[in-house]
Amino acid sequence: MKVILLPILLMILGVNLLAQKNNSYEKGRTLYYENGCANCHGTNAEGSGYYPKLANKKKNFLTKKLNNFKNGIATTQKQExxxxxxxxxxxxxxxxxxxxxxxxxxxxxxxYDVQEDLLGVDF
Ligand code: HEC
Structure with a gap:
């Protein structure tokens, strides 16, 4: 009995973790577009010559940067x-x-039309 229960429990746990991750992704997606991040960093978070790409960067790097900005910490004037x-x-x-x-x-x-999604960038 225990042998059968264990995989089922693991499956439920797995599905839960997956759902949580997707939930966070979806919430983040809404926040990203609603806060106008896409206007500078792009609909695909691809960035431009002036604004940095954000897509698929490292978790710790992005978290640190955003927390610094939130707390008024920048290393260049541009970041302000x-x-x-x-x-x-x-x-x-x-x-x-x-x-x-x-x-x-x-x-x-x-x-989405992603041809002209970045401010001041000529394609
Ligand atoms: C008005 C344009 C503009 C908007 C809107 C904007 N950003 Fe930025 N973002 C910048 C600039 C400029 C930098 C600094 C680039 C540099 O350091 O050269 C930056 C840097 C960052 C960085 C650090 C990336 C790196 O590689 O150094 C992150 C993360 C970031 N922005 C996230 C966001 C998020 C999330 C939002 C929405 C809440 C947002 N940005 C909205 C212009 C913008």
Whole structure:
């Protein structure tokens, strides 16, 4: 009996963890677009010559950067642009946005026009 129960328990745990991860990704996705991050960093978080790419960067790096910006810490004047956008993010928001960016997958639905999604960039 125990032998049968164990895989079932593990499966339920696995599904739960997966759902949690997806939930965080979805929340982060909404936050990313609602907070205007896409206007500078791109619909696909791809960045441009001026704004850094964010998609699929390391979790610790992104978390550290966002927490620094939130706390008014920058190493260049250019980074200070981020203070305004990071200030209103809660710890939970940062966790979710980072989850979205770390696991970023391109939207292939054709729903979005990504040709002119970056401010001031000529394609
Ligand atoms: C007005 C344009 C603008 C908006 C909007 C914006 N950012 Fe930024 N972001 C920047 C600039 C400029 C930098 C600093 C680039 C540098 O260091 O050269 C930056 C840096 C970052 C970095 C550090 C990346 C790295 O590689 O150093 C992260 C993470 C980031 N932004 C996340 C976000 C998130 C999340 C949002 C939305 C809440 C957002 N940004 C909104 C312009 C913007």
């Amino acid at each position: 642009i981020m203070f305004t956008f990071a200030k209103s993010l809660s710890k939970e928001d940062i966790k979710n946005i980072v989850s979205f960016l770390v696991h970023f997958k391109k939207d292939d639905s054709g729903q």
